[in-house]
Amino acid sequence: MANIISDETIEYVGILAKLELSGEEKEQAKKDMGSMLDYIDKLGELDTEGVEPMSHVFPVKNVFREDIVTNEDVRDEILKNAPGEKNGMFTVPRTFE
Amino acid sequence: MAKQYETVIGLEVHVELATKTKIFCGCSTAFGGEPNTHTCPVCTGMPGSLPVLNKQVLEYAVAVGLATNCTITQYCKFDRKNYFYPDNPQNYQISQLYLPICRNGKVEIETEKGKKYIGIHEIHMEEDAGKLIHDEWDDCSLVDFNRSGVPLIEIVSEPDMRSAEEVIAYLEKLRMTIQYLGASDCKLQEGSMRADVNLSIREVGAEEFGTRTEMKNLNSFKAIARAIEGERERQIDLLEAGEKVIQETRRWDDNKGESYAMRSKEDAQDYRYFPDPDLVPIVLDDAFLDQIRAKQPEFREEKMLRYKEEFDIPEYDIQIITGSKHMADIFEETVALGSQPKKVSNWLMVETLRLLKENNMDPEDIRFSPENLAKLISLTDAKAINSSVAKEVFEVMFDQNVDPEKYVEEKGLKTVNDEGALRKTVEEVIANNPQSVEDYRNGKEKAIGFLVGQTMKAMKGKADPGMINKLLKELL
Numbered sequence: 357m358a359n360i361i362s363d364e365t366i367e368y369v370g371i372l373a374k375l376e377l378s379g380e381e382k383e384q385a386k387k388d389m390g391s392m393l394d395y396i397d398k399l400g401e402l403d404t405e406g407v408e409p410m411s412h413v414f415p416v417k418n419v420f421r422e423d424i425v426t427n428e429d430v431r432d433e434i435l436k437n438a439p440g441e442k443n444g445m446f447t448v449p450r451t452f453e
Numbered sequence: 454m455a456k457q458y459e460t461v462i463g464l465e466v467h468v469e470l471a472t473k474t475k476i477f478c479g480c481s482t483a484f485g486g487e488p489n490t491h492t493c494p495v496c497t498g499m500p501g502s503l504p505v506l507n508k509q510v511l512e513y514a515v516a517v518g519l520a521t522n523c524t525i526t527q528y529c530k531f532d533r534k535n536y537f538y539p540d541n542p543q544n545y546q547i548s549q550l551y552l553p554i555c556r557n558g559k560v561e562i563e564t565e566k567g568k569k570y571i572g573i574h575e576i577h578m579e580e581d582a583g584k585l586i587h588d589e590w591d592d593c594s595l596v597d598f599n600r601s602g603v604p605l606i607e608i609v610s611e612p613d614m615r616s617a618e619e620v621i622a623y624l625e626k627l628r629m630t631i632q633y634l635g636a637s638d639c640k641l642q643e644g645s646m647r648a649d650v651n652l653s654i655r656e657v658g659a660e661e662f663g664t665r666t667e668m669k670n671l672n673s674f675k676a677i678a679r680a681i682e683g684e685r686e687r688q689i690d691l692l693e694a695g696e697k698v699i700q701e702t703r704r705w706d707d708n709k710g711e712s713y714a715m716r717s718k719e720d721a722q723d724y725r726y727f728p729d730p731d732l733v734p735i736v737l738d739d740a741f742l743d744q745i746r747a748k749q750p751e752f753r754e755e756k757m758l759r760y761k762e763e764f765d766i767p768e769y770d771i772q773i774i775t776g777s778k779h780m781a782d783i784f785e786e787t788v789a790l791g792s793q794p795k796k797v798s799n800w801l802m803v804e805t806l807r808l809l810k811e812n813n814m815d816p817e818d819i820r821f822s823p824e825n826l827a828k829l830i831s832l833t834d835a836k837a838i839n840s841s842v843a844k845e846v847f848e849v850m851f852d853q854n855v856d857p858e859k860y861v862e863e864k865g866l867k868t869v870n871d872e873g874a875l876r877k878t879v880e881e882v883i884a885n886n887p888q889s890v891e892d893y894r895n896g897k898e899k900a901i902g903f904l905v906g907q908t909m910k911a912m913k914g915k916a917d918p919g920m921i922n923k924l925l926k927e928l929l
Contacts, residue, residue, distance in 0.1 A: 445595035448596055
């Protein structure tokens with residue numbers, strides 16, 4: 357494996373992803389991430405000199421909607437997707453900034 | 454001698470655009486609906502939903518960019534900014550990092566120190582987040598997604614400002630420009646304009662910037678000025694004590710007059726930005742830009758110059774009237790209906806400003822129509838009502854936009870122009886007030902004022918004071 361993931365990196369990625377990993381899981385994640393990066397590195401072998409970066413595979417551009425209200429109040433339906441509900445709102449674990 | 458420090462300030466200004474619908478779905482942006490009644494799978498981040506860009510958002514963003522001398526990015530894209538927070542249902546915010554819609558602009562500001570350009574680094578389009586409410590009873594937080602997906606533009610300035618005065622001049626300039634475009638009402642108190650202040654200090658003459666902090670939660674010009682002063686002093690104290698300024702986001706508490714650290718600043722790469730595959734690229738041709746350019750309104754500076762040439766009204770009046778697009782529209786339309794500019798200006802400058810202040814309203818909230826103001830002015834011009842009746846009618850008009858002609862008719866407020874009736878009343882007043890009559894005849898000019906007042910009272914206010922004066926002098 358060409359890409360070696362350090363303990364600090366996996367710790368940091370865990371924080372960003374809000375995941376708490378056990379020691380065993382960390383080791384596995386380091387291996388997985390290393391092999392993923394190796395795989396991606398294959399792309400580096402290609403000569404991309406002069407090739408514009410592409411973000412979309414389809415030759416589609418300028419898809420717009422007009423500024424007209426088309427949606428009605430479907431709160432009851434939407435709230436069915438919520439993990440919990442109170443006073444017409446989604447309940448989530450207590451969060452402070 | 455103590456070290457001299459210079460303050461270096463750049464702003465990030467978020468502006469909520471005045472569209473009817475959200476940026477990527479057909480949900481209403483109307484403020485104040487019951488929680489989650491303006492939501493759909495797109496703005497609550499449901500898997501499989503597809504965002505589609507609101508064309509009006511693009512047009513407003515380009516219009517603001519052109520008005521602030523930016524280069525418009527004619528091949529532009531949206532990116533995903535990844536972070537976890539419950540008000541952000543997708544776990545990413547759709548924003549623009551790599552190819553923002555506008556770049557390299559500048560606006561001119563004027564302070565007591567003179568004129569100066571403030572550079573605009575970029576303007577990008579993005580979506581707003583939902584609102585979190587903390588539930589004290591259940592130890593949980595509640596989320597209302599009505600605001601999720603409301604369109605925003607973020608205007609990022611260069612670190613070109615050096616004082617609170619310049620910051621406020623810059624914000625005023627942006628606000629005027631955007632209000633004139635009709636792209637937003639830009640109200641700081643209501644959050645449709647939000648300014649984050651990036652501030653660092655350095656010794657006067659230093660080339661390098663100091664470490665900056667970002668200050669949030671500033672919802673009035675006064676709070677911004679106080680926060681800038683507070684943060685400048687905090688940083689100076691740190692440096693003088695031999696400590697370092699830490700790059701972090703701080704929250705300003707305007708009641709306490711101090712700030713506290715919210716979080717250390719994440720680096721841009723922590724957001725793991727990448728192009729949003731759901732949204733296709735935007736390619737703008739010159740014809741599109743020309744179309745937006747052709748629709749640009751007359752901005753404040755041009756309007757002020759034109760008013761100076763066209764209307765014989767004081768400079769101060771011009772400043773106040775053009776300080777609100779809505780007020781300027783009312784002024785121009787009323788004048789176009791034939792009213793004398795000076796008179797229109799007077800109604801706006803005196804009675805309108807007084808009532809706005811008393812009712813804690815902004816000029817944008819003015820409800821009376823130019824037609825009705827023009828009618829009121831012609832009623833006074835024709836001496837059909839006197840000035841105190843006119844003020845009374847104006848107050849009702851200000852409140853309910855009533856038609857002054859009809860109102861005066863219905864309430865019987867017309868001045869009595871029947872000279873015979875007036876003469877009779879004046880004679881009675883003279884007969885009933887011998888003391889004042891004598892005073893007047895003995896050279897006390899002021900006594901006539903009392904007699905005019907008495908006559909007006911007897912006429913229930915419906916008389917022309919000029920005519921009363923004339924009759925009194927004649928009969929005395």
